[in-house]
Amino acid sequence: MARRTEAHPDNTPGPFFVDRTCIDCGTCYQFAPGIFVDGGDHARVQAQPVEAAARLRASMALVACPVGSIGTDDKAAIAEATKSFPHPLAETVSFCGYTSDKSFGAWSYLIHRPEGNVLVDSPRAAEPLMKNLEALGGVAMLVLSHRDDVADHEAYHDRFGCERIMHRGDGIPGMERLVDGDAPIELAEDLLLIPTPGHTAGSVCLLHRGFLFTGDHLWWNPDKGRLSASKAYNWHSWAQQLDSLEKLLAFDFTWVLPGHGSIHRASSPAAMRTDLEVAIRVLRSL
Numbered sequence: 150m151a152r153r154t155e156a157h158p159d160n161t162p163g164p165f166f167v168d169r170t171c172i173d174c175g176t177c178y179q180f181a182p183g184i185f186v187d188g189g190d191h192a193r194v195q196a197q198p199v200e201a202a203a204r205l206r207a208s209m210a211l212v213a214c215p216v217g218s219i220g221t222d223d224k225a226a227i228a229e230a231t232k233s234f235p236h237p238l239a240e241t242v243s244f245c246g247y248t249s250d251k252s253f254g255a256w257s258y259l260i261h262r263p264e265g266n267v268l269v270d271s272p273r274a275a276e277p278l279m280k281n282l283e284a285l286g287g288v289a290m291l292v293l294s295h296r297d298d299v300a301d302h303e304a305y306h307d308r309f310g311c312e313r314i315m316h317r318g319d320g321i322p323g324m325e326r327l328v329d330g331d332a333p334i335e336l337a338e339d340l341l342l343i344p345t346p347g348h349t350a351g352s353v354c355l356l357h358r359g360f361l362f363t364g365d366h367l368w369w370n371p372d373k374g375r376l377s378a379s380k381a382y383n384w385h386s387w388a389q390q391l392d393s394l395e396k397l398l399a400f401d402f403t404w405v406l407p408g409h410g411s412i413h414r415a416s417s418p419a420a421m422r423t424d425l426e427v428a429i430r431v432l433r434s435l
């Protein structure tokens with residue numbers, strides 16, 4: 150629970166504030182940009198929301214925050230915000246909100262499929278989210294992009310009986326399925342698991358109908374205006390991560406949906422390929 154007495158002094162005065170417990174995961178200013186911004190090593194409120202839609206958005210960011218660092222005196226939209234995840238992003242994909250401090254606020258996503266819904270990485274085991282997932286048909290499969298973003302996977306498995314899938318390179322105990330090797334694996338006609346070792350030994354991306362879920366392998370950096378990856382936050386092999394980025398040039402996708410960093414949508418697979426080539430060129434020069 151955020152405390153007004155601990156609020157950062159650079160918040161714009163008003164009902165919403167961010168306090169000193171913020172871990173700067175980025176969730177609030179990626180989900181509600183303009184209201185929240187990156188204040189350096191923490192988030193801050195840049196503009197207090199006024200319209201009902203903006204107040205709901207800010208309240209949803211509060212709910213999504215992994216460590217409860219956002220507070221507000223305006224409780225009007227909190228009840229609705231609590232019930233608003235998964236939040237639709239596009240077509241068959243929603244953002245689960247309710248990020249977990251166990252994965253440093255990494256984003257997880259729901260793929261809505263008649264054959265069975267897929268959760269990509271684990272959100273916090275929050276009852277309002279689980280109830281909504283139940284109403285949406287439950288979770289058939291939980292694909293874990295890498296070892297850092299497994300959060301409350303046991304709770305999701307216990308509730309929905311979902312098959313948990315990850316690469317053996319990062320394999321943690323309890324998975325129903327561990328995949329091996331570097332070759333893409335078809336989990337279903339619309340789900341392709343692409344091993345992309347580098348950030349960790351067992352990092353994978355998941356491709357679903359033009360949406361590429363990338364974990365911590367690749368994201369959009371709005372400050373640099375390009376796709377990016379981090380040499381500083383590489384836990385296994387930077388050289389391998391660069392090679393795994395090259396590997397993605399062989400696939401068609403228009404969306405990059407990361408665990409951390411911003412979402413990117415390109416106008417076409419060719420435009421995304423160009424964006425990726427630019428990023429690889431820059432990252433190889435570091």
Ligand code: SF4
Pocket residue numbers: 167170171172173174175176177178191192210213214215216217218219254
């Ligand atoms: S979501 Fe919470 S922890 Fe993450 S940047 Fe915002 S206030 Fe900080």
